Amino acid sequence: MNGHGAWEYRLESGHYDLKATLDGGQAFRWRESAAGWEGVVGTRWVRLRSEEAHLGVALATADANGIALAQIQRYLGLDHSLEAVLKTFPDDAPLRAAQEACRGLRLLRQEPWECLASFICSSTKQIVQIQQIVELLSERYGEPVEVPAGHGGARAFPSAARLARCTEQELRACKLGFRAPYLLGAATAVTTGALSLETLASGSTQQARDALMTLPGVGRKIADCVLLFAYGRQDAFPVDVWVQKALQTLYFPGKRRRSLEELQRFSQRHFGSNAGYAQQYLFHYVRAHLGRDWSRNQSPARRRPRNL
DNA sequence: AACCAGGACACAA
DNA sequence: TTGTGTCATGGT
Numbered sequence: 001m002n003g004h005g006a007w008e009y010r011l012e013s014g015h016y017d018l019k020a021t022l023d024g025g026q027a028f029r030w031r032e033s034a035a036g037w038e039g040v041v042g043t044r045w046v047r048l049r050s051e052e053a054h055l056g057v058a059l060a061t062a063d064a065n066g067i068a069l070a071q072i073q074r075y076l077g078l079d080h081s082l083e084a085v086l087k088t089f090p091d092d093a094p095l096r097a098a099q100e101a102c103r104g105l106r107l108l109r110q111e112p113w114e115c116l117a118s119f120i121c122s123s124t125k126q127i128v129q130i131q132q133i134v135e136l137l138s139e140r141y142g143e144p145v146e147v148p149a150g151h152g153g154a155r156a157f158p159s160a161a162r163l164a165r166c167t168e169q170e171l172r173a174c175k176l177g178f179r180a181p182y183l184l185g186a187a188t189a190v191t192t193g194a195l196s197l198e199t200l201a202s203g204s205t206q207q208a209r210d211a212l213m214t215l216p217g218v219g220r221k222i223a224d225c226v227l228l229f230a231y232g233r234q235d236a237f238p239v240d241v242w243v244q245k246a247l248q249t250l251y252f253p254g255k256r257r258r259s260l261e262e263l264q265r266f267s268q269r270h271f272g273s274n275a276g277y278a279q280q281y282l283f284h285y286v287r288a289h290l291g292r293d294w295s296r297n298q299s300p301a302r303r304r305p306r307n308l
Numbered sequence: 309a310a311c312c313a314g315g316a317c318a319c320a321a
Numbered sequence: 322t323t324g325t326g327t328c329a330t331g332g333t
Contacts, residue, residue, distance in 0.1 A: 025314055123315035126332060130314080177329030182316080219316050240314035259323075283314075 004035075005149035006047065006058040011073055013055045014082065017104030018048055021076075024284050025127050026108050026229050028118050028134040029157070040138075041075050042111060043156045044068055045147045048076075060146040077106040085274045094250035095278060098285035105284055107277055108229055112197040113190060114157040115230035116212070119222045120183050121176060129175070136174040141166065163187035182217025189215055205233045220264075228276040237267045237275050246286040 001007050018037050022030035030039040036049035036056065047058040055076070063069050073079060082104075089095050121133045134157070141162050142155030163171075164187040171180035189195045195215060200208040205227060212223040220239075227236035239247070239260060247263045251270075258266070271278040 119314075122313090124313055124328085125315095125330080126313045129331065132331095172329085175330065178316090178327085179329080217316065221315060225314070238314070241312090242314065261323090287314095 001062075005151070006060060007062050009057040009059065009063060009069055010051075011055045011057055011069065011076070011078060012053070013050075013076070013078055014053055015104040016050055016055055016076070016106065017102070018050050018055075020102060020105040020284055020288070021108065022048075024105065024280075025287075026280070027110055027115075028127070028131045029138065038154075040145055040154055040156055041072055043143070043145050044071070045145050045151075045154050046072060058148070060148050060151075074109055077108055082106060085277050088272050088274045089278055089281075090270060090272060092251075094246075094285075095281065098278075098281040101285045101289045102281050105281060107232070107280055109232050110230045111157075112200070112226065112230040113160050116186065116190075116197070116215075116218070116222075116226045117157070117160070117163065117183060119225045120186055120215075120217045121179055122225075123179060123217070123222070133175050137163070137171075140170075140174065160187045160190040164191040179217060182215075185216035186218065201231060205235050208233070209236070228279070234274045234276040235268075237264065237271070237279050239263055239267070239279075240283075242286055243279060243283055246282045250282070250286075 019032070022037050022039065023032070027039070030037050032038075033047075036047045036058070038045070038047045040046065045060045049056040049058075057069065057072060059068055061068075086099060089099070117137075118130065118134050121137075122130045125133070138155045138157050141158035143158075145154050145156050147154050163183065166184065166187075168180045168184055171183055176183060190197060195211060200211060208227060208231065209220070209223045212218050212226055213220065218226075222238075224236040224238035227233040228238060244260065244263060247267065248258055251266070252258055267275055267279070
């Protein structure tokens, strides 16, 4: 244990961009402090700090048998080679630029329920607002987890069973708005076993997608987010407004507007065996480096004015 | 102060 | 199939 009541470990990681990965729209509970990125993985408080070629990992309790570290390693996507993944990207200008701009960005492997619930809350919300919602849900309905001495409290993301016992009004009070009945319905389906999140790990991606899409509030995009960010399905390719604009502008510049379905098909055949990774690189690239004006001015998806 | 946000859904044509 | 209005809330 160090001087601040936490147990310190390390994970070999190569260069790892914690901000891009933990604060880039995959997960919503990580906060940066002076000592590093703090969050909860499962029922464990964790603080991460990026060093030269490894990650410093601080835990609230000793990890005698290495189980905690193994879980965190998996969560961070360290059990696969980033270098090998990037080599499978097609050699085109947009992806080269995205790779250059996103060094050290990785895909996480989150817990399915937390990921699913978070993205049900995500529709038509900015990332900062999703973070607020997810934090409110955790504060009010999550179980407390152990934290280092002198550290403020922390809670796990609430279980499906706990959220299923909430009323729609209680969820609306967490700023969910029209998404409240969606989350309630999904929590109920998962709790009763109408949908088993465990069995989605086996079977084809399409089968898992169909199963997820039976849940209220879960369409193609949110299903693909869960498949990619929780189940590691690289053939999932979530197309949100940003990715849609990125694909249209970078791959069909000045051409007629491609429908969502067309972009979906293009992505499947163009980006190869790690399409999901490419998607996250494009998403992060256009958001972080091209920014908001780009989305306004060149948006081919922008709704045309009424009365015209 | 408008505009838009890691959409889904019911409904129209 | 493809296109629209609606839903709730607040950041920029």
